[in-house]
Amino acid sequence: MAENKSEVLQGTLDLMVLKTLAAMGPLHGYGIARRIEQISEEVLQLNQGTIYVALVRLLQKRWISAAWGTSENNRKAKFYSITKAGRKQLEQETENWQRISGVIGRVLQLSERN
Amino acid sequence: MFDWLKVMASRIRGVFARSELDKEFQQELEAHLEMLTEENIRQGVPAEEARRAARIRLGGSSQLQETHRELYGLPWLETFFQDVRYGVRQLRRNRGFTAVAVMTLALGIGATTAVFSVVEGVLLRPLPFKDAGRLVRIYQSNPKLGYFRMMDSPADVQDARRQSTVFEKVTFLQEWNATLTGESAAEQLAVAHVDRDFFRTLGVSPLLGRSFLAKEHQKGRDHVVILSNSFWRRRFHFDGRVLGKAVTLDGKPYTVVGVMPKGFLSPDLGAGSSEKTDLWLPWSPPTGATTRGNRDVTAIARLRAGATIAQARTEMDAISERLAQAYSVNKGWRFELVPLLDSVVGKVRLPILVLFAGVLFVMLIGAANVAGLLLAKGAARQKEIAVRAALGGSRLRLIRQLLTESVLLSLAGGVAGVVVGYGGIDLVRAIGPQDVPRLASAGIDQPVLLFALGISLLVGLMFGSAPALAVTRAPVAAGLKEGQREAGRSGLRSRSVLVVLQVALSLVLMVGAGLLCDSFLRLTSVSLGFNPRHVLSFWVTLSSHSYAKASTRLSYYQSTLRQLRALPGVERVGLGSFLALSSYASTPVRIAGRPAPPPVESPETDVGYKAVAGGFFRTLQIPLLKGRYFTRRDQAGALPVVIVDESFVARYFPGEDPLGKRIHVNWGHEPAWRQIVGVVGDVRDLSLESAPSPECYVPLSQSFVTPSVAFVLRTRVKPLSLASAARHVALLVDKDQPVSQIETMDQLYSGDIAQPRFQTAVLAMLSLLALGLTAVGLYGTLAYLATQRTHEYGIRLALGAQRRDILGLVLWPGLKLTAAGVAIGMAGALGLTHLLSSLLFGVRPTDPLTFIVVSLALIGVALFACYIPARRAAKVDPMVALRYE
DSSP, rough: OOHHHHHHHHHHHHHHHHHHHHHHHHHHHHHHHHHHHTTTTOOSOOOOOOOOOOHHHHHHHTSSSEEEEEOSSOEEEEEEOHHHHHHHHHHHHHHHHHHHHHHHHHHHHHHHHH | OOOOHHHHHHHHHHHHHHHHHHHHHHHHHHHHEEEHHHHHHTTOOOOOHHHHHHHHHOHHHHHHHHHHHHTTTTTHHHHHHHHHHHHHHHHHHHHHHHHHHHHHHHHHHHHHHHHHHHHHIIIIISSSSSGGGGGEEEEEGGGTEEEEEEOOHHHHHHHHHHHHHEEOOOOOOOOEEEEEEEESSSEEEEEEETTTTTHHHTTTOEEEEEOOGGGGGTTTSOOEEEHHHHHHHHTTOOGGGTTTTTTEEEEEEEEEEEEETTOOOOOOOOGSSSOOOOEEEEOOOOOOSOOOTTOEEEEEEEEOOOOOOHHHHHHHHHHHHHHHHOOOOTTOEEEEEEEEHHHHHHHHHHHHHHHHHHHHHHHHHHHHHHHHHHHHHHHHTHHHHHHHHHOOOOOOHOOOOOOHHHHHHHHHHHHHHHHHHHHHHHHHHSSTTTTOOOOOGGOHHHHHHHHHHHHHHHHHHEEEEEHHHHHHSOOOHHHHHHHHHHHHHHHHHHHEEEEEHHHHHHHHHHHHHHHHHHHHHHHTTTTOOOOTEEEEEEEEOOOOTTSSSHHHHHHHHHHHHHHTSSTTEEEEEEESSSTTTOOEEEEEETTTTTTTOOOOOOTTTTTEEEEEEEEEHHHHHHOOOEEEEOOOOOTTOOOOEEEEEEHHHHHTTTEEEEEEHHHHHOOOSSSOOEEEEEEEOOOOOSSSSSOOOEEEEEEGGGSOOSEEEEOOOOOEEGGGGGHHHHHHHHHHHHSSOEEEEEHHHHHHHHHHHHHHHHHHHHHHHHHHHHHHHHHHHHHHHHHHHHHHHHHHHHHHHHOOOOOOHHHHHHHHHHHHHHHHHHHHHHHHHHHHGGGGGGGGGGOOOHHHHHHHHHHHHHHHHHHHHHHHHHHHOOOOOHHHHHHHH
C-alpha cells in the first residue's frame, strides 16, 4: 500500500518538476523545491531531498539535462533544464493528468448525488 | 519506448563513475544546504539553529547519498562484485588451501573436459553431411543363421528403393581397392563404387566438376572418377585443371570429372582414421546373372522430412517379408535400419562413455575433498560468520557470500582445467587406439568450453553448498561463544557423508577397472596359435589386367617368394590368401560319405579357407599336430590335398582319425574333393575375442590362385628393418604391382588389443587416482575429528583410558564410514557393471572374486589412512590435550 502511494507521489513530483522547469527555465535543485512549495502556497511541505531523487530519475530518462553554473548569490550549483523529449513527455503527462483528474472529479460528483 | 535502455545505460555509467558522481552529489547537497540555511537566517532563525533546520528540511544526507547511489548503479551486481572481491581476498589469504583446491579441481575438470571433447567430437557431433540426422544405414540380418548387420545385396537395395515410401533417397557404395599406375611406383588405392544419387543422398556436392551422370552407371561408360581432396593434393597438388585428365586404374584409363571438398569421407570408411577413400567411381551392375545372395555393398538412405526411423523400420520389415517370399536366397533375411551416426560410432560409444563416467567419478571425488577442506576452513571461520550474522547479515546473504567463494575456486580450477584438457586431448590422441572414428576432429571448441564452464559452476555450487549450509546453520549465539565446536559437529556430519560418497564412487570405479584388468589379462594370455614375433607381412594385389591367368599369378608369387628368401636376415617366407588377425573368408564344406548341408551360408556350416604357399606354417610357427605340412609335390595336377585345424576335427571328426578323409570345399574353380593330409593348431583369425572356428588350408598351386595375397617373412633381425628391402624386392619383380600394409605381426597384434589395453590402462589409472583421493579425504576427515576431540581424549587419558582405547576411538568411526561406503559402492557396482559386459572377455560383470579383492584393497587403504590420525591422537600428552582449545 505504502509503495503504491509513494509511486503516485513520485509520478506527481516528476510531473511538477518538469512543469516547473518548463515554466521557469534552468533552475537548481533548491530553486525547484522552493518554487513548488511557493506555488502550492506552502501546502506541500517537501522533504526537499526527494527532489533530487526525482531529478536523477528524469535525468536518466533524458527528459532533463544538467550543467554546473553559478547561483544568484555566487554559489556553485547544478542547474537543470528541460529537454525536447522532456517537453513532449510533459505534454503527454499533462494530458493524462487532466483526463484522469477529470474522470476522478466526475466520479466524485456521482457519488455525492447518490 | 526505450526509456529503460537509457536508464540502464546511465546506471552502468554510474558503476564506473562512482566516486565522481558521489562527489558531485555531495557538492550539490552542500549547496542546497547552504542556500536553505541562508533563507532560514533571512527569515530570522538564529544562525546555529538555521543550519540544523535546513538539515531536517533536506532529509538524512547519508540516506539520500545511498538512494542516489542505488539509482546510479546496479545494486545486485555490485553486491556480487563485492562478494567476488571479498572471496578473492579470502582465497589469497589462504594460499596453500587455494593452491591445493585449484589443482585438485583443475585435474578433475581438465580430465573431464578432455574426455568430454572426445564425447562431443566423436559421439555427439553430427556427421559432416547435410541434415545428417536423417541418414540411416541399411543392414541385412539373418538372426536364424547367426548373421547380424551384414552388408546388402545391390538387388535387394534396389527393390527396397522401388518399394519404400519413407525414404527420400536410397543409395549404396561398394568399397574396393584399385591399383594406380603411372610415372611413379604403383600405389594401392581405396576406392568406392557408388550408386547413383550417392552424393545427393549425403547432400554434398563436388568442389570442382560434377557428380556422376545417370548414364555413367552403365558398363562401358563408367570410366570416370571423382577424386578425394587429399588425393587431389597428393597427386595433383591442388591443380585446378585436373578435370578431364586421365588416371590409370588397374591398367585402364579413367577421366577425372570431379573433386570432392576437404573433409568429405565415405560414411563407412569415415569410421577409420587411417583408411580413407581416395577415389569414387560409378557403380554399374555386374554383367551376367544377378547374384542376389552376394551381400557386398553398404546401403545408405535419407529419410523423408518428417518420417521417423520407426516408420521406416515397419515399412522395411514388410519389404523384407515380400523379398523373402519372392526369392529363396532371401529366406530369413531382413533389413535392419540404424542411424548413420550410430553405425559409425556405435562400437566406440560404450568405451568412451565408460571413460567419461570414470573421469566424472574422479572429479567428484576430488571435489568432495575440496568440499572437506572448505568445511574445515568454514569451522575456523565460524566466529567471523557469527559476527556477520549478528550484525544483520541474513543467512541467504551469508550463503551467497560463501557460494561465491567456492564458485570462484571452481572457476579458477576450470580455467586451469581447460589448459589441462588441451594436454589431455593430445594425450588421448597419442596413446589412444588409432581406429576410433573422428578422434582427430575432437578438440576444445565452443561446446566443450561451454561444458567446462558449466561443469565448473556446477561443481562449485555442489561442493560449496555443503559447507555453506553447515557453517551458517549453527545458531548465532553459540557461534559467538564457542563456535568452533558447534560448527565442528555440523561440519563433521557433512564430511562424513562426503567420505562415504567418495568410498562408494571409488569402489565402483575400482570394480570396473578390476573387471577390465581381469579380462585384459585373459585376452592377452589367449593363445594366438602362431608366433607373431619377428614376422613381417605385406600385401600384394595383382592387376586383373596383366595377371589374368592363374599361371602368371603363380609364377609372380613363386619368384617373389624366392627373391624374398634370398634377402639377408630372412629366415623363412610364405604367403597366404588371408592373414591371421586381419582377414578371413569362409566357404561351405561337405564331407565325403555324409549328406550335403542345406545350400545356405551360415557360421555353423561354413569353414574358414586359406590358400597358402611357401613355408606358410613354418614361418608363422603354426604347429603340426598330425600328418604333414604341404610339400613341393602338392602341385596342380597332383592329388588335391587339404590341411585342417583342430576345431575342424572337433566339429566334423570327433574321435575319428581325420587323415585320409575327403572333404569338399569350393572356392573359385578349384578341384572340389580334397584329401586331408595334416592337422594343425587353431589360429585366431579375426580377433582375439572370437573363438577359433574350423578352418582348412589348401596349397596355393592347387587353388585358383587368388590375385591378392599376404606375404609373411620370419626374420632374424628386427622385422621392420627389412620393410623397404621387401618392398623393393616385390617392386623389382613387377613395378606395377603395388605393395601395401607393410607391418609386423606384432603391430597387427597390438592393434588388436589397442582398445582394450587403452581402456583398461586409463580406467586403472583413474581408479588409482580415485583411491588416492579417497584416502586423502578419509585421512583429512579423521584428522579433523581427532583434532576436534583432542580435549576429550585428554580427559579420557587423564581418567585412565589406555592409548589403545583412543586408537579405537578414532579408527572406529573411520571404519564405519568405509564400511558404509563399501556397502553403497557394492550395490552401485552390481547395478552398473552389467553395462560393461560387452567390453569384458571371459569375466562375468558380477565376478565375485573381483568384487572381494577390490573391496579388501579399498578397506586396506582406508585402514591405513585412518591409522595415521588415530596413532597421532593416541600419542597425545594428556596435559597438552587438556589445555588444548
